[in-house]
Amino acid sequence: MRVHFIAIGGSAMHNLAIALHQKGDIITGSDDTIHNPSKARLEKHGLLPNEFGWFPEKISTDLEAIILGMHAKKDNPELLKAQELGIKIYSYPEFLYEQSKDKTRVVIGGSHGKTTITSMILHVMNYHEKEVDYMVGAQLDGFETMVHLTKENEFIVLEGDEYLSSPIDMRPKFHLYKPNIALLSGIAWDHINVFPTIENYNEQFKIFTDSLINGGIMVYNEEDAVLKDIVENSTNAIKIYPYKTPEYFIDNGVTYLDSPDGDLPLEVFGEHNLQNIAGAKWICQHMGIDEDEFYEAIASFKGASKRLEKIAENKSSVIFKDFAHSPSKVKATTTAVKNQYKERTVLACLELHTYSSLNAEFLKEYKGALEKADKAVVFYSPDAVKIKQLEEVTEQQIATAFERDDLIIYTNPADFKAFLFNQNLENTALLLMSSGNYGGLDFDAVKELI
Numbered sequence: 001m002r003v004h005f006i007a008i009g010g011s012a013m014h015n016l017a018i019a020l021h022q023k024g025d026i027i028t029g030s031d032d033t034i035h036n037p038s039k040a041r042l043e044k045h046g047l048l049p050n051e052f053g054w055f056p057e058k059i060s061t062d063l064e065a066i067i068l069g070m071h072a073k074k075d076n077p078e079l080l081k082a083q084e085l086g087i088k089i090y091s092y093p094e095f096l097y098e099q100s101k102d103k104t105r106v107v108i109g110g111s112h113g114k115t116t117i118t119s120m121i122l123h124v125m126n127y128h129e130k131e132v133d134y135m136v137g138a139q140l141d142g143f144e145t146m147v148h149l150t151k152e153n154e155f156i157v158l159e160g161d162e163y164l165s166s167p168i169d170m171r172p173k174f175h176l177y178k179p180n181i182a183l184l185s186g187i188a189w190d191h192i193n194v195f196p197t198i199e200n201y202n203e204q205f206k207i208f209t210d211s212l213i214n215g216g217i218m219v220y221n222e223e224d225a226v227l228k229d230i231v232e233n234s235t236n237a238i239k240i241y242p243y244k245t246p247e248y249f250i251d252n253g254v255t256y257l258d259s260p261d262g263d264l265p266l267e268v269f270g271e272h273n274l275q276n277i278a279g280a281k282w283i284c285q286h287m288g289i290d291e292d293e294f295y296e297a298i299a300s301f302k303g304a305s306k307r308l309e310k311i312a313e314n315k316s317s318v319i320f321k322d323f324a325h326s327p328s329k330v331k332a333t334t335t336a337v338k339n340q341y342k343e344r345t346v347l348a349c350l351e352l353h354t355y356s357s358l359n360a361e362f363l364k365e366y367k368g369a370l371e372k373a374d375k376a377v378v379f380y381s382p383d384a385v386k387i388k389q390l391e392e393v394t395e396q397q398i399a400t401a402f403e404r405d406d407l408i409i410y411t412n413p414a415d416f417k418a419f420l421f422n423q424n425l426e427n428t429a430l431l432l433m434s435s436g437n438y439g440g441l442d443f444d445a446v447k448e449l450i
Contacts, residue, residue, distance in 0.1 A: 001020075001025045001026070001064045001065060002025070002026045002028075002062060002063050002064050002065075003017075003020055003025055003026070003027055003028075003063070003064065003065045003066075003067060004027075004028045004029060004030075004058060004059065004063050004065075004066050004067070004078075004082075005017050005027070005028070005029035005030070005066075005067050005069065006029075006030060006054075006066060006067070006068050006069060006072045006076060006078050006079055006082075007030075007031050007068070007069030007070070007071040007072040008029025008030060008031050008034070008042065008047070008049065008069070009029075009031040009033065009034030009035070009038045009039070009042070009071075010031075010038070010069045010070070010071055011038065011137075011146070012069075012092055012135070012137070012146070012147070013029075013067070013069045013071075013092065014034075014038040014041060014042050014047075015135075015145050015146040015147040016067065016092065016095070016096075016135075016147045017029055017042070017047055018041065018042070018045050018047065018145050018147070019145055019147040019148055019149050020149065021045055021046075021047060022045075022145075023149055023150070023151075027047055028047075028049075028058060029042075029047060029049055030049055030053070030054055030055060030058060030078055031049065031052060031071070032052055032053060032054065033052055034048070034049075034052065054076055054077045054078050055077075055078065056077045056078055056080070056081040058078060059078050059081040059082050059085065059087065060085070061085055061087065063082075063087050064087075064088070065087070065088050065089075065090055065095065066078075066079075066082045066087050066088065066089045066090065067090050067091075067092060067095050068089055068090065068091055068092075068166045068167065068168065069092065069166070070092075070163075070164065070165075070166060070167065072166075072167055073167060074167045074168060076167075079167075079168075089168070091165035091166035091168075091169045091173075091176070092165065092166070092173070093165050093173040093174070093176040093177060094165065094169070094176055096135060096156075096158060096177070097176050097177055097178065099133075099149050099156075100133065100149075100156040100158075100177075103133065103153065103154060103155060103156045104154055104155045104156070104180045104181065105156055105158060105177055105178065105179050105180050105181070106121070106155055106156065106157045106158065106179065106180070106181045106182070106183075106283060106286075106287065107158045107159075107160040107174060107177045107179035107181075107182045107183075108121070108157070108158070108159055108160055108182075108183045108185075108283070109160035109161075109162065109174045109182065109183065109184050109185070109205070109208055110183070110184045110185030110186050110187070110221075110227075111162070111185070111186055111187050111188040111189075111190055111326065111328060112185060112186055112188060112272070112326065112328055112329045112332065113185035113186065113272060113275070113276045113279075114137070114159050114160060114161070114185060115136060115137040115138050115159055115304050115307060115323075116273065116276050116303065116304050116307050117183060117185060117276045117279055117280050117283075118134070118136045118137070118157060118158075118159045118304075119136055119138060119140055119301075119303075119304035119307075120276060120277065120280035120298060120301055121157055121280050121283055121284055121287075122134055122136060122140060122143065122157060123140070123142075123297065123298070123300075123301045124280070124284050124289055124293075124294055124297040124298060124301075125157075125284075125287070125289075126142055126143070127296075127297035127300070128289065128293055128297060130287075130288070130289070131150075131153050132148075132153055132154075132155040132156065132157055132287075133148050133149050133150055133153045133155065133156035133157070134147070134148050134156060134157045134158070135147045135148075135156075135157075135158050135159060136157070136159050136304075137159050137161070138304040138305040138306060138307065139305045140304065140305065141302065155287055158177055158179075160173065160174030160177060160179075160182070160208070161173045161174060162174055162190075162191065162201075162204050162205070162208075163191055163194065164194060172204050172207075172208075174208050175204070175207055175208060175211055177211075178211055178212070178213055179211070179212050179213070179216060180212075180213055180216050180217070181216065181217045181219075181283065181286050181287075182208070182209075182212055182216065182217070182218050182219070183218075183219040183220065183279050183282070183283055184205060184208070184209070184218070184219075184220045184221065184227055184231065185221050185224075185275070185276065185279060186221050186223075186224040186227055186328070187201070187202055187205055187224060187226050187227050187230075188326060188327065188328035188329075189201050189202075189365065190326045190356055191355075191356060192355065192356040192359050192361075192362045193355045193356065193359075202226060202230070205227065205230055206230050206234070209230055209231055209234045209236060209238075210234060210235075210236045212236055212238050214236075214237050214238075215237060215238065215239070216236075216238045216239070217238065217239050217240075217241065217286055218231055218234075218238050218239070218240050218241070219240075219241045219242075219243060219279055219282040219283055219286075220240065220241070220242055220243070221242075221243060221244070221275055221279065222242035222243065222244050223244050223245065223275070228242070241282050243275070243278040243279050243281075243282055244275070244278065245271050245274050245275050245278065246258060246274055246277070246278050248274055249263075250269070250339065250340060253340060253341065254266070255268070255269040255270075255274070255340065257274065257277065257295075259295045260291065260292070260295075261292065261295065264295055264298075264299055265299065266298070266299065266301075267299070267300065267301060267302045267303070268301060268302070268303050268308070269336055269339075269340045270308065270332065270333070270335070270336025270337075270339070270340070271332070271335070271336065271339075272332040272333075272336060273303075273308075273336070277298055280294075280298070281294050281298075306321065306322070306323040307322060307323055308320055308322045308333060308336070308337075309321050309322065311443065311446070311447050312446075312447040312448075312449070312450050313450070314450050316344075316426055316427050316428075317344075317425045317426065317427070317428050317429075317430070317450040318341065318344075318428075318429050318430070318450075319425075319429075319430045319432070319446060319447065319449070319450060320337060320429070320430070320431050320432065321432050321443060322431065322432070322433045323433075323434075323435055324350075324433040324434075325350075325351070325352075325353060325354050325357055325433065325434060325435045326354075326356070326357070327365040327366045327367075327369045329433075330350055330366070330369040330370065330433055331368065331369040331370075331371075331372075333431065333433060334346070334348050334369070334370055334371075334372045334373050334431065334433075335372045337372075337429050337431050338372040338373070338374075338429075339372075340429075341429040343427070344427050344428055344429045345374045345375065345427060345428045345429070346372065346373045346374050346375070346428075346429045346431065347373065347374065347375045347377070347423065347425075347428055347429070347430050347431065348370055348372075348373035348375070348376050348377070348431045348433065349377040349378075349379065349416075349420070349430070349431065349432050349433065349438075350369075350370065350376075350377070350378050350379070350433045350434065351378075351379045351380065351433070351434035351435075351436050351437075351438050352378060352379070352380040352393075352398070353380070353381075353384065353434055353435050353436035354435060355390070357380075358380065358384060358390050358393055359390060359391075360390075360391050360393050360397060363393065363397060363398065363401035364401050365401075366401050366402050367401065367402065367403050368402075368403065369402065370402055370404060370407070371404070373431070375406075375408070376402070376404055376406070376407050376408065377407075377408045377409075377410065377416070377419070378398055378402065378407060378408070378409050378410075379409075379410045379411070379413075379416045379434075379438050379439070380393065380398070380409075380411060381411065381413070381439055382411055384436075395409045395411070412439075413438060413439025413440055413441070416438055416439070416441075417438075417441060420441075420446070420449075421445075421449065423449070425449055425450050430449075432446070
């Protein structure tokens, strides 16, 4: 196929471009700017555009498909030309569905944990040398790309994001996959710019549940009351498999899972990750992996990139970087680190960076999110608020929302960096949570703090 990508530099988009290139398709693309690692990876495969910008002359009738990224606008010159010529335009999830119509589609959804659960499943499959197609939202050890497509593999494992599909398709991505097998990890209101009420957000998971094929399999976290209600009251003809937090204990900084073969030491920790393991086990069993094989493989799972990632450690200190930004993720991550390092001071630093987290109305959702931290810091950039054209957020609003009298708040990157680099991290677990970089923080320098 001849395929052109509009906004090829995105994290998901460039991975799909590389996957199709490796499959033998002829790939071109455009973008107004591309940053590393996307830039270097596209260049390595000969797919980096010669110059940045939008060029309608790249769009011609010999193209069999256009894949449109969320970064593009509705009035993008290349998109307008493709529409004028009547070329088939796909969103990212639409195209993945087209590529997997004849496969068993396994879709992992939920407000939190979906990247980690997808990664766990792929780790287990890779460990047992079982070939599957996939799309996951993080770079994994042992996998060159985040997308892999073949003609022959029976299964495709897809991370099911509830965010919008494209600038001209406002449906959530995971509504388009029509799963044979699905998992939902939990529901916690997010993406307030798209789903203005919690009821509207919850409805998307009901639609997803009803989108499973007739006789499909739904694995779900029964400890989430809202999710349990949605799945168990669905009128869709599906088979349902609940899961919950398995039995475990922590000894000397290591989490042990109760398995049929005894206590199993894990590389990951936190109740949310134990729930993720329980869900991943059900999915793997439905994909032909037996229980013993699953436990053997999961013991060596070290986590998905940017998800509670240990970036430095010595005998008395440890530093984690985590993608957490929504209230539920922040609370789960902070609690997990405190439970794992009960004898240490937990210094939790959170950057409010996303549209939802910088919304004055949404801020109250963060109540108690940092309560397990011994010292809690919130950083946000007033410039980011302006760029997102949001109402100004004050330090007092943040302090009130988190309900911590001792909350430390920074709005200047230099001040936050000075605070961080002046901390004595002896007997401390430092947790840096953000989907951004604290206004340009050098994480390599942070590693040298211990």
